[in-house]
Amino acid sequence: MTVELDTHPPASPPSVPAVRLRRFRSPLWIRGFRSAAGTTPGRLRALLAAMLLAILVVCLTGAEAVADLRNTTVTAADRTSPTVIDAALVRVLLADADRVAVQGLLPTAGGQRTTNGPGGAYQDDIKSVEQALERARTTGLTGLPMVQTVNDQMVLYVGDVAQAQAYAAVLAASAGSDSSPGSDSSKTVDLSVVYLSYAAEQLRTSNGALATVEKFRLENRSRLPNRGWGPWPLLVVQLTLGTVLLGLVVGAQLFLRRRFHRRVSLELAGIAAIVVLICGWTTAQSVSTSRALDEGVRETDRVTCLSQARALAALADRDYRYGAHPTLVASTARPPQEGACATATPNYQEHPTAAQAARFLDGQDSAEVSRELRTFLSAPPAANDHDSAYLRVDRSLRQLQENHLPQLTRAWDDALPSRGLEWILIACSVGAAGLTLVAFVPRLREYRKSS
Amino acid sequence: MTAARSFLAGLCALAVVLGSTSCAGGSPSRTVSVLGTWVGDEGNLFVDEVLKPFEKSTGIDVQYEGTRDFSAVLESRVRDGDPPDLALLASPGQLQQYAQDGQLVPLDGKTSGIQLDRIRAEYTPAWLHSGLATDAGGIQRQFGVVVRGKRKNVIWYSQAAWGRARLAQPRTWEDLVKVTGDITSSAPLASSGSAWCAGLRDSSSSGWPGTDWIEDIILRDAGADTYRSWYQGTLPWTSPQVQNAWLAWKRIIEVSPAPQTTTGMLLDGIQYGEEEMFHNPPACYLRRIGYLQTSDYQRHAADFGYFDLPPAGGGPQNIEIAGDLLTMFRQSDQAADLVNYLTSVEAQDVWVKPGGAISPNKRVTAYPDETTNSLAQSVNDANLGNVVFDASDAMPLTMRNAFYQAVLEFVAEPDRLPAILKNLDVVRCQAYPEAASLHGCP
Numbered sequence: 092m093t094v095e096l097d098t099h100p101p102a103s104p105p106s107v108p109a110v111r112l113r114r115f116r117s118p119l120w121i122r123g124f125r126s127a128a129g130t131t132p133g134r135l136r137a138l139l140a141a142m143l144l145a146i147l148v149v150c151l152t153g154a155e156a157v158a159d160l161r162n163t164t165v166t167a168a169d170r171t172s173p174t175v176i177d178a179a180l181v182r183v184l185l186a187d188a189d190r191v192a193v194q195g196l197l198p199t200a201g202g203q204r205t206t207n208g209p210g211g212a213y214q215d216d217i218k219s220v221e222q223a224l225e226r227a228r229t230t231g232l233t234g235l236p237m238v239q240t241v242n243d244q245m246v247l248y249v250g251d252v253a254q255a256q257a258y259a260a261v262l263a264a265s266a267g268s269d270s271s272p273g274s275d276s277s278k279t280v281d282l283s284v285v286y287l288s289y290a291a292e293q294l295r296t297s298n299g300a301l302a303t304v305e306k307f308r309l310e311n312r313s314r315l316p317n318r319g320w321g322p323w324p325l326l327v328v329q330l331t332l333g334t335v336l337l338g339l340v341v342g343a344q345l346f347l348r349r350r351f352h353r354r355v356s357l358e359l360a361g362i363a364a365i366v367v368l369i370c371g372w373t374t375a376q377s378v379s380t381s382r383a384l385d386e387g388v389r390e391t392d393r394v395t396c397l398s399q400a401r402a403l404a405a406l407a408d409r410d411y412r413y414g415a416h417p418t419l420v421a422s423t424a425r426p427p428q429e430g431a432c433a434t435a436t437p438n439y440q441e442h443p444t445a446a447q448a449a450r451f452l453d454g455q456d457s458a459e460v461s462r463e464l465r466t467f468l469s470a471p472p473a474a475n476d477h478d479s480a481y482l483r484v485d486r487s488l489r490q491l492q493e494n495h496l497p498q499l500t501r502a503w504d505d506a507l508p509s510r511g512l513e514w515i516l517i518a519c520s521v522g523a524a525g526l527t528l529v530a531f532v533p534r535l536r537e538y539r540k541s542s
Numbered sequence: 543m544t545a546a547r548s549f550l551a552g553l554c555a556l557a558v559v560l561g562s563t564s565c566a567g568g569s570p571s572r573t574v575s576v577l578g579t580w581v582g583d584e585g586n587l588f589v590d591e592v593l594k595p596f597e598k599s600t601g602i603d604v605q606y607e608g609t610r611d612f613s614a615v616l617e618s619r620v621r622d623g624d625p626p627d628l629a630l631l632a633s634p635g636q637l638q639q640y641a642q643d644g645q646l647v648p649l650d651g652k653t654s655g656i657q658l659d660r661i662r663a664e665y666t667p668a669w670l671h672s673g674l675a676t677d678a679g680g681i682q683r684q685f686g687v688v689v690r691g692k693r694k695n696v697i698w699y700s701q702a703a704w705g706r707a708r709l710a711q712p713r714t715w716e717d718l719v720k721v722t723g724d725i726t727s728s729a730p731l732a733s734s735g736s737a738w739c740a741g742l743r744d745s746s747s748s749g750w751p752g753t754d755w756i757e758d759i760i761l762r763d764a765g766a767d768t769y770r771s772w773y774q775g776t777l778p779w780t781s782p783q784v785q786n787a788w789l790a791w792k793r794i795i796e797v798s799p800a801p802q803t804t805t806g807m808l809l810d811g812i813q814y815g816e817e818e819m820f821h822n823p824p825a826c827y828l829r830r831i832g833y834l835q836t837s838d839y840q841r842h843a844a845d846f847g848y849f850d851l852p853p854a855g856g857g858p859q860n861i862e863i864a865g866d867l868l869t870m871f872r873q874s875d876q877a878a879d880l881v882n883y884l885t886s887v888e889a890q891d892v893w894v895k896p897g898g899a900i901s902p903n904k905r906v907t908a909y910p911d912e913t914t915n916s917l918a919q920s921v922n923d924a925n926l927g928n929v930v931f932d933a934s935d936a937m938p939l940t941m942r943n944a945f946y947q948a949v950l951e952f953v954a955e956p957d958r959l960p961a962i963l964k965n966l967d968v969v970r971c972q973a974y975p976e977a978a979s980l981h982g983c984p
Contacts, residue, residue: 243611243618247746254947280954285808289748298581298610 131350132538138343139531142362143524145336149366150520152329153373154513156322160380161508163316167384168503170230171314172391177223177230178308179398181241182301184223185248185294186405188216190481192252192290193412196259196283204263208256220245227307234310237303244293244300251290259283287413301402308395315388321381326374333370337363343530351534358530365523369516376508383506390499397492400464401485408481411471460487572876573603577616578630578866581608583837592892596883602876610745613939620645625871628880631686633935634672635942637867641675641685647870648677650684654870655878661687661885666922668929669902673867686867688902689884690893693917694832694862694932695758701847703824707731711849715759715790718851722797725827734823736798739815740807740830742950751812752791752949753934754832759787761862763854766930773933775941775974778982779966788963792956804953820845832864832932839898843911861924864932865902894918941966941973 188209195209224245228238262283294300340363347356463484472480509515580588585608593604607626609615613636619625625645631637640646649656662670665687673686697718704711707725712718725737742751761769764783771777772784779785795804816838818825839846853860868884870877883889890901891908900909900918909915921929934942948962971983 239615239618240609240611243609243614246614247611279957280804280808282808282950282954285805285950285954288809289743292743292745 132535134346135531135535135538138339138346139527139535142336142339142343142527145332145339146362146366146520146523146527148332149329149336149369150516152325152332153369153516153520156325156329156373156377157508157513157516159322159325160377160506161513163320164380164384164503164506164508166232167315167387168506171232171311172387172499172503174227174231174311175308175315175391176394176398177227178304178311179395179402181220181223181227181304182308182402183398183405184216184220185245185300185304186402186409188213188220188252189248189291189294190405190409190412191216192255193287193409196252196255196287197412198262198281204259208259209252213252217245217249231307231311232314234307237307237310241300241304241307244303248290248293248300251286251293255283255286255290258286291409291413295406312391312395315391316384318385318388319381320384321377323377326377329373330370333366336366340366347530347534356530358526361526362523362530365519365526369519369523372512373516376512380506380508383502387499387502387506390495390502394492394495394499397488397495401488401492404464404467404481404484404488407468408477411477460484460491463487572601573605574628574874574876574880575626576604576606576628576630576880577612577619577626578606578608579610579612579632580630581610584608587893587896591896592884592889595892596880596889600876600879602879604880614746620871627870627872627874627877629869629871630689630866631869632864632866633939633942634675634686634867634931635936635938637673637686637869638675639939640869640871641677641683644678645871646675646685647873648683648685649673649687649870649881654873655875655882657882657885658684660882664887664903664905665885666902666904667926668861668863668921668924669865671926672863672865672931686869687881687885688865689868689890691863691865691900691902691918691921692832693900693921694754694864695761695860696830696848696850696917698819698829698831698834698846698848699827700819700824700842700845702845703819703822703827704847706822707827709827712851715762715851715854719793719797721828722794726797731823731827735818735825735827736803736806737826738794738828738830739819739826741810741812741814742807742953743809744812747943747946749946749949750934751831752953753945754830754932755791755794756784756787756949757862757933758830758851759790760784760933761860761930762851763787763790765853765855765857766860766928769860769930769933773936775937775970776981779963779970780960780982785959785963788952788959792952792959795953795956807953808950817841834898837898840896843897843913846913848913848917858925858928859920861921861929862932863921863929864935938973941969944969944973 191213192209195205195207195213198204221242224238224242228235231238258281262281292299296302340359344356344359347359348354467480467484471477578585578588585606588608589604589606593606596602597604612630612632616625616629616631620640631640637646641648647654650658669688669691670684672688673684674682675685676682677685707728709721709724710717712721722737725731740751742749744750757769760772760783763786764772768777768783772781777784795807812831815826815829815831819827819829820842834846850859868881870881885903887903887905890903890906893899894901894906894914895908895910897910897914900914900921904922906918909918934945937945944966948966951962952959967982
């Protein structure tokens with residue numbers, strides 16, 4: 092290999108103008124760098140440093156982007172999405188508990204009353220609420236004091252239902268025989284009904300448990316990634332630096348060919364291939380994860396909206412039963428103001444109009460289920476079909492929910508970046524750095540020997 | 543090599559700058575946590591108006607949390623070993639319980655930092671007295687100070703509606719029963735509404751508005767000493783004095799037709815009447831409530847009127863009060879500073895200005911009108927012996943809850959009164975083991 096040493100001094104300065112201007116004097120280290128960079132070894136060293144720095148930045152931004160993708164996916168899949176789904180489930184369970192309590196404790200139209208109370212379904216609902224709240228407390232990212240508030244409200248709710256049950260039991264036991272001599276039953280009020288109303292208040296006022304848990308859900312929902320989220324700023328930096336690095340590789344190849352007559356440097360070709368691989372892989376992974384995250388968030392919304400629909404049906408069924416009680420003028424439990432299922436059902440209310448109900452499941456899966464829900468919400472079902480009408484609607488909605496769960500799991504699995512991708516990126520970068528050194532260090536040694 | 547060294551030096555300098563920047567501002571801030579019952583407008587008034595000047599002048603950050611389920615939240619925090627620095631108890635019964643359990647810091651301790659001498663000079667003795675409790679060693683100490691007071695046993699009405707209906711202001715219980723009957727039986731009046739704005743429903747403590755009726759009647763008919771022995775557990779619920787109070791209330795309840803009226807009472811919230819009393823025609827004419835929301839008061843301040851019935855047997859007027867007791871669960875200089883500030887004329891002036899409350903500090907003059915000022919003065923001018931705290935608030939928790947429930951049972955079925963009172967005596971014997979053993983308990 093023929094080596095042509097370049098020991099030319101830097102180009103001579105331009106001629107001094109007639110009027111001497113006061114010249115800005117660069118700092119010593121800049122002047123030293125300029126004079127050194129003017130020589131071939133200086134240029135080699137500058138190229139080496141610039142390429143190593145670019146490789147480092149490309150590597151770091153790539154690793155950081157992948158780590159970002161992984162963290163966001165893991166947080167969404169393991170924490171935010173389960174919290175949002177659990178919060179929506181708490182609404183379903185509380186609404187159903189209240190429905191079951193009213194069904195179990197109010198007398199029938201014929202005035203008959205059971206002494207069993209709300210029974211196992213109510214207990215199961217309450218236990219499930221406690222478990223769902225505990226999970227939400229563990230996984231929730233924000234608004235955790237609201238979980239405590241819901242817990243406190245639930246304690247009061249359970250206390251009121253227990254009181255209703257106690258009075259219902261007394262009334263059931265004394266049915267047919269007046270236990271209070273001298274009392275006129277037509278002038279007395281059924282306290283089990285009153286306590287059911289108090290219990291409903293714990294759930295359904297504007298700051299009741301249903302509204303609080305909905306607020307908690309919305310706060311955590313806002314922590315799910317926005318549509319089209321990705322580590323785009325990092326990718327822009329990486330692709331820019333990757334392009335610069337490719338430019339440096341081309342520049343280095345031209346420089347080596349001119350000064351050292353090397354037609355093609357295999358090391359530089361390898362570096363270019365690695366840079367394209369790193370940038371391409373990172374970009375492809377980001378796009379893929381971003382799409383999967385969108386799908387995961389969409390599925391989370393679908394599942395929670397179906398929960399909202401189930402809660403709505405349970406509350407409607409409860410109100411049909413409660414409102415039928417002869418001594419009660421109207422339910423004093425007011426619907427919560429904050430009941431919006433944010434993205435899919437902006438017009439959702441606890442008691443939607445028929446038009447709102449029609450839109451409720453728009454974009455959801457089943458027109459048949461939507462129709463069933465709309466029919467159920469628009470008017471109380473016939474007396475002989477009451478129990479089965481609610482159960483039919485709830486079963487259909489639950490079935491739809493269950494159909495969505497595998498899609499949700501798949502979306503989160505798809506969103507997770509390939510295992511060990513960060514380490515592969517780092518290994519590739521180390522390889523690129525090694526090839527850079529192999530390309531430049533022997534040339535520098537040749538200069539050192541000859542000098 | 544020079545270039546490389548310079549580059550490294552630059553990086554180091556940058557690191558030092560970044561490091562020092564990130565460390566700046568890390569000085570610990572002084573905070574005080576406060577738990578109370580005020581939410582909504584009351585909470586905003588406290589945070590935005592009362593606390594702001596304190597935070598600005600001291601640099602102390604006050605973290606206030608208001609909750610409607612105060613008792614449950616406080617109990618759970620104390621149980622978890624994470625109480626707030628300061629808590630605003632509504633009940634001397636709770637104050638006694640926490641003091642007895644050794645959870646509270648006495649405010650009269652030499653190292654507490656509380657300006658108790660100043661507070662004693664500025665406070666009306668009756669208010670100060672309500673913050674006393676006995677510690678685990680049986681010594682009576684100052685464990686709380688009232689910071690926001692309420693005058694109870696008064697009846698509110700709309701002057702405009704009252705004038706339009708040409709109703710005479712009652713002077714005796716018989717008058718009150720008659721006015722109730724007149725409104726109920728008068729076709730034009732009854733067609734628009736009922737005599738009383740009486741809602742008994744209130745979140746975790748439904749029934750409490752009814753306890754005010756019983757307390758007021760016992761205080762008016764039987765006197766302050768009987769009233770005290772009743773809430774202290776020595777006077778049985780089945781005693782004639784207590785039984786007569788329930789029967790007197792029954793006369794008012796039964797003026798209106800049942801069960802519509804009683805259903806309404808049981809299902810309406812305590813807020814019922816805030817607006818309804820001022821409609822034209824009004825939905826109801828009279829309201830017995832221990833306190834008025836500030837925003838409620840402000841809306842109708844010019845139209846509010848009140849009266850209190852004189853004692854049945856003559857003599858000086860007995861006054862019933864209630865208030866929020868500021869207590870210290872965790873001692874710190876900043877907590878002491880906040881207690882000193884909240885009891886001062888400066889803070890109290892800000893607090894009472896919008897209306898709806900009276901101050902325990904007798905030097906406060908910033909009341910919004912003569913109505914509120916006269917309520918405050920009625921407490922300041924009364925003898926200590928004629929001022930009593932809300933009885934249900936002063937009772938032990940189990941007794942208080944049983945009282946609330948008894949009110950609901952009574953309204954739902956007034957004829958069950960003997961059984962209801964008997965049941966309350968059973969609870970009394972368990973709730974006051976030391977006092978009740980002497981008076982009719984097995």
